[in-house]
Amino acid sequence: MMEMVSEFLALLNPATGTGENLLSFILSLVWIVFLMVFFLYPSFGQRMQLGYMLRDLERKLQKLKSIKDEIQTITVDTVKREGPPQSDFSKEVERLSEFFIIQPESMDPYGLVYKLEHILETGESVYESEVAKLVPNASEARVKTLTNLFEILRGINTLYRVVRHYYLLGKKTSNIYLVLQIQMILPQLIEIAESYRQAASAFSKGQPIGDGVGVLVVAKLADGLEKTRYEIAKDTIVQELELEKRRVYIVRAQGPGGTVGRPGEAVKRLVESLSEQPKLIVTIDAALKLEGEETGKIAEGVGVAIGGPGVDKYKIEELAKSRNIPLHAFVIFQSITEAITPMRESIAKAADVVLEKVRKVILEKAREGEVVVIAGIGNTVGVGV
Amino acid sequence: MSSEPTIFIGPKTREKIPEPLTFLKCLSCGVENSRPFKEGDYVLKVVNSEKCPKCGGAQSKIVNIYVPQKKESK
Numbered sequence: 001m002m003e004m005v006s007e008f009l010a011l012l013n014p015a016t017g018t019g020e021n022l023l024s025f026i027l028s029l030v031w032i033v034f035l036m037v038f039f040l041y042p043s044f045g046q047r048m049q050l051g052y053m054l055r056d057l058e059r060k061l062q063k064l065k066s067i068k069d070e071i072q073t074i075t076v077d078t079v080k081r082e083g084p085p086q087s088d089f090s091k092e093v094e095r096l097s098e099f100f101i102i103q104p105e106s107m108d109p110y111g112l113v114y115k116l117e118h119i120l121e122t123g124e125s126v127y128e129s130e131v132a133k134l135v136p137n138a139s140e141a142r143v144k145t146l147t148n149l150f151e152i153l154r155g156i157n158t159l160y161r162v163v164r165h166y167y168l169l170g171k172k173t174s175n176i177y178l179v180l181q182i183q184m185i186l187p188q189l190i191e192i193a194e195s196y197r198q199a200a201s202a203f204s205k206g207q208p209i210g211d212g213v214g215v216l217v218v219a220k221l222a223d224g225l226e227k228t229r230y231e232i233a234k235d236t237i238v239q240e241l242e243l244e245k246r247r248v249y250i251v252r253a254q255g256p257g258g259t260v261g262r263p264g265e266a267v268k269r270l271v272e273s274l275s276e277q278p279k280l281i282v283t284i285d286a287a288l289k290l291e292g293e294e295t296g297k298i299a300e301g302v303g304v305a306i307g308g309p310g311v312d313k314y315k316i317e318e319l320a321k322s323r324n325i326p327l328h329a330f331v332i333f334q335s336i337t338e339a340i341t342p343m344r345e346s347i348a349k350a351a352d353v354v355l356e357k358v359r360k361v362i363l364e365k366a367r368e369g370e371v372v373v374i375a376g377i378g379n380t381v382g383v384g385v
Numbered sequence: 386m387s388s389e390p391t392i393f394i395g396p397k398t399r400e401k402i403p404e405p406l407t408f409l410k411c412l413s414c415g416v417e418n419s420r421p422f423k424e425g426d427y428v429l430k431v432v433n434s435e436k437c438p439k440c441g442g443a444q445s446k447i448v449n450i451y452v453p454q455k456k457e458s459k
Contacts, residue, residue, distance in 0.1 A: 198403070205422070207450060208451070219428060255427065255428075342403050342450075342451070342452050343405065343451045345451050345453050345454040346454060348451035382427045383427060383428045383429070384430050385429065
């Protein structure tokens with residue numbers, strides 16, 4: 001036995017000088033096979049890379065799925081708490097998570113803004129009434145917040161379906177370029193999904209979110225000074241107050257339910273109803289920060305600070321142009337995650353700073369007896385009147 | 386080809402959901418206190434069910450709800 005082992009070792013040892021070096025022969029063979037594979041099958045390397053990428057994609061897709069499932073569970077549990085007992089909401093929740101809104105045709109752009117407004121408003125009303133059917137005993141404010149929760153579920157459901165589509169399509173067609181594109185943007189998509197998860201928790205409990213900072217500023221401005229209050233557009237109120245003999249009209253979504261209201265239509269109706277032309281329209285909103293920027297940073301400028309599909313922004317711009325009213329804007333910077341998750345301290349503290357700046361602008365730009373319109377933009381969940 | 390991915394990722398990779406604090410201002414003495422957020426809290430809500438720890442005043446107003454910033458360790 002020992003003899004056989006020593007003979008075998010001698011074969012492997014190049015120093016034996018027998019010319020029968022088995023190890024070098026095997027290694028050469030392996031190299032030749034490898035070279036042949038790459039020579040005869042040039043896309044072999046790409047195939048291997050595709051395999052790695054698909055595995056990575058699969059892992060991340062699974063993470064997306066688990067976030068989607070968690071948001072669905074939060075939604076079902078929240079509806080169960082508010083809805084009639086002994087009801088199974090799973091199917092209804094799933095049905096509402098597939099709800100869609102078809103964008104208007106833009107081949108002929110004439111009247112597009114109003115078509116978009118009509119479709120969005122219809123979609124919002126229908127969706128809200130569907131949610132209200134599930135929780136007939138919930139207050140109006142709670143129904144609005146729950147509608148936001150369902151919208152988050154809808155968002156994550158769409159995100160998951162789209163990523164899965166590209167993953168499966170890439171796998172089916174072995175298209176590395178398709179897989180590469182989805183793999184490149186997936187870290188950002190996962191970050192958005194993670195934000196949705198945290199947002200679902202915030203909406204299920206009715207906590208104020210970062211996006212509500214504009215509303216928070218005007219709520220603090222009106223606190224203790226409000227003279228009258230009335231609804232001017234759906235879910236949107238006007239608060240009249242006097243600030244050092246200046247007439248201030250505050251436009252904001254009605255809280256504490258989760259809604260953004262219709263600030264564009266509200267400002268338009270308000271200004272058209274006033275006997276005196278406002279000296280200034282001020283909008284306050286959250287804005288997306290760039291990487292490296294500080295959360296809660298405040299910037300001041302000119303224009304209409306309103307995000308979203310653009311309908312509200314368009315209406316205020318049209319109005320201001322036709323009546324020659326200056327537009328002033330304040331924005332509070334935050335990331336997409338911070339905008340839809342519970343409000344951070346730096347954002348809440350920035351609201352107090354903006355409040356002082358708004359007061360200063362009112363006093364500087366309007367004289368005694370003159371009118372100023374201040375619009376607090378954002379989701380009013382957790383911010384009362 | 387299965388339509389669902391098969392590799393399982395556990396909940397360990399999850400980020401913790403930040404929990405906000407509610408800041409109440411006593412309407413009698415003006416002192417501000419905080420406590421963990423409770424469902425039903427909202428900014429500018431007048432709370433009648435909680436006594437001020439300083440003066441015992443029964444009414445307070447919610448002035449802020451936010452997630453406190455983590456203090457940086459030196």
